[in-house]
Amino acid sequence: MMNKTDFLLKLKLQKGIGYVKMLQIASKLDTEEIDPIQIDSMDLPLKIRELCLKAYRNDKSDLAVERIKSQCTIISFFDDEYPEQLRQIYQPPLVLFARGDVSLLKQNIVTIVGARLATTYSRQVINQIVPNLINDNIVIASGLAKGVDSFAHQAALKNNGKTIAVVGNGLNHYYPVQNHTLQDEIINKGLLISEYLPDTPPRPFRFPERNRILAGLSQSVIVTEAKEKSGSLITANIALQENRDVYAVPGPITSRLSDGPNKLIEIGASPIINFEIPKERFDNSDHNTLFSD
Numbered sequence: 001m002m003n004k005t006d007f008l009l010k011l012k013l014q015k016g017i018g019y020v021k022m023l024q025i026a027s028k029l030d031t032e033e034i035d036p037i038q039i040d041s042m043d044l045p046l047k048i049r050e051l052c053l054k055a056y057r058n059d060k061s062d063l064a065v066e067r068i069k070s071q072c073t074i075i076s077f078f079d080d081e082y083p084e085q086l087r088q089i090y091q092p093p094l095v096l097f098a099r100g101d102v103s104l105l106k107q108n109i110v111t112i113v114g115a116r117l118a119t120t121y122s123r124q125v126i127n128q129i130v131p132n133l134i135n136d137n138i139v140i141a142s143g144l145a146k147g148v149d150s151f152a153h154q155a156a157l158k159n160n161g162k163t164i165a166v167v168g169n170g171l172n173h174y175y176p177v178q179n180h181t182l183q184d185e186i187i188n189k190g191l192l193i194s195e196y197l198p199d200t201p202p203r204p205f206r207f208p209e210r211n212r213i214l215a216g217l218s219q220s221v222i223v224t225e226a227k228e229k230s231g232s233l234i235t236a237n238i239a240l241q242e243n244r245d246v247y248a249v250p251g252p253i254t255s256r257l258s259d260g261p262n263k264l265i266e267i268g269a270s271p272i273i274n275f276e277i278p279k280e281r282f283d284n285s286d287h288n289t290l291f292s293d
Contacts, residue, residue, distance in 0.1 A: 089242050
């Protein structure tokens with residue numbers, strides 16, 4: 001017998017099983033413990049059931065599972081520790097790998113994103129917004145990239161607040177390298193999470209994928225200084241689709257880095273004009289929509 005979290009991890013380690021197949025399989029896991037008889041009776045195509053059995057019986061992956069467990073905390077969609085906000089989104093991560101304080105996933109969260117080549121304007125704005133959020137016991141989330149992401153994490157830590165970094169690589173990698181010290185500080189004082197196996201290297205396509213997690217974790221998303229076509233706008237658009245509040249820091253129309261926030265304001269995002277974020281949206285809803293039609 002095997003619990004669902006361990007089984008999902010073994011599926012993630014199995015070649016030939018990507019997210020779509022894992023989602024199909026996860027939707028059929030209706031008992032706490034999994035065994036080969038249950039797998040063989042699942043209402044799934046034969047090839048997928050064969051992959052499931054192969055993953056279940058793979059002794060080499062047993063060693064990999066134990067190694068991963070020694071490196072980080074593993075949270076599956078079926079665990080109590082899994083954040084309710086994230087359950088609601090389209091294609092939620094089925095497994096999260098974490099280092100740090102996982103209880104932060106259950107708190108009120110605001111995500112702050114923006115340009116990697118941000119100016120001092122973003123730093124000044126963030127340094128005034130973040131203390132107000134922390135005073136309201138709100139956790140600051142971002143993506144640990146250069147620029148705005150780093151400003152947000154640093155401001156949270158500087159003001160004795162809590163911060164969550166969602167990275168587009170495995171937890172055994174430091175990316176960007178210049179954030180090595182910051183990443184370690186976040187692990188010690190906040191939380192580092194990823195949906196990728198710990199040894200997974202950073203690749204460009206993984207960063208847009210992790211943006212749905214940044215949007216899904218939070219009640220609200222703040223965008224400051226971003227080009228109109230950027231990862232920050234992807235995060236903001238996902239947030240809008242998932243019924244999150246989106247706030248944008250307006251900027252001068254002479255700057256390309258204002259194109260993103262100003263465009264968001266044009267289509268309905270709330271402009272930030274006084275460093276305060278309304279609190280009425282911070283009510284952790286208890287919905288489970290992973291397998292909804």
